[in-house]
Amino acid sequence: MMTDVFWQWVCGITAAIFIGIAKAGFGGGLGMLITPLTALAFPAREALGILLPLLVAGDAFSLYHYWRKWDSRNVLWLMPGALAGIAVGLTLIGKLDDRGLRQFIGGVAVAFIGIQWLRDALGAHPERYHPKHWHGALFGLAAGVTTTIAHAAGPVVAMFLIPQRLSKEFFVGTTVLVFALINWIKMPFFFWQGVCTVETFKQSLWLMPVVPVGVWIGVWCNRKLSPTWFMRVVYVVVFATGVELLFH
Numbered sequence: 001m002m003t004d005v006f007w008q009w010v011c012g013i014t015a016a017i018f019i020g021i022a023k024a025g026f027g028g029g030l031g032m033l034i035t036p037l038t039a040l041a042f043p044a045r046e047a048l049g050i051l052l053p054l055l056v057a058g059d060a061f062s063l064y065h066y067w068r069k070w071d072s073r074n075v076l077w078l079m080p081g082a083l084a085g086i087a088v089g090l091t092l093i094g095k096l097d098d099r100g101l102r103q104f105i106g107g108v109a110v111a112f113i114g115i116q117w118l119r120d121a122l123g124a125h126p127e128r129y130h131p132k133h134w135h136g137a138l139f140g141l142a143a144g145v146t147t148t149i150a151h152a153a154g155p156v157v158a159m160f161l162i163p164q165r166l167s168k169e170f171f172v173g174t175t176v177l178v179f180a181l182i183n184w185i186k187m188p189f190f191f192w193q194g195v196c197t198v199e200t201f202k203q204s205l206w207l208m209p210v211v212p213v214g215v216w217i218g219v220w221c222n223r224k225l226s227p228t229w230f231m232r233v234v235y236v237v238v239f240a241t242g243v244e245l246l247f248h
Helices: 002-023 031-041 044-065 072-095 098-122 133-150 154-164 168-192 198-207 210-224 227-247
Strands: none
Touching (some): 002 198, 044 198, 072 133, 072 154, 072 168, 098 227
């Protein structure tokens, strides 16, 4: 029992640090590791409940740094679909047991690595993408589902925004605002469905002071480190964790 509790604290603190690093804009795929890592130590539903307040706290720090540095058109195009996706995700959470949630989270992690490998293998650099309104709705729908069930919609939103070749500042700022809105909307529904509880919220509060430490580490990494090798290690860990959740 003591070993289980220790492992939960290790995974919880690590996830909180990773949230801060990711919210600081370093290591774009790092956010994909947060939920699978936490789901290794906690039941999947409990992991989702613990992480959501930490993500909201991270959003607050990020919004401070990127206030008004977002593309309002993209936000407006993504959010209606995201709302529908949240509704679909909440329905699925209500139907999936813990094993099903773990497999979904693991599947999303493995699929993310597959997409990254395919992008790197193709090495394509298409012309600038000019999206239509319904494109945003579809990507928003996919983001809403994956963020509700796995807190893992970063790659979905990135696939919509990156081809538009926004400036780095506006790309990060737009992503920050979209996920801040989505996470705030999810919060009351997570409590309503019992994903977030008084107990999970207490655990979140214990971990919350670690998030700004992660933000500080992320800011330092942005200034001092190249993300290339760091992300290669992250991708290996994401894949291994996803496989563990899928088949263990």
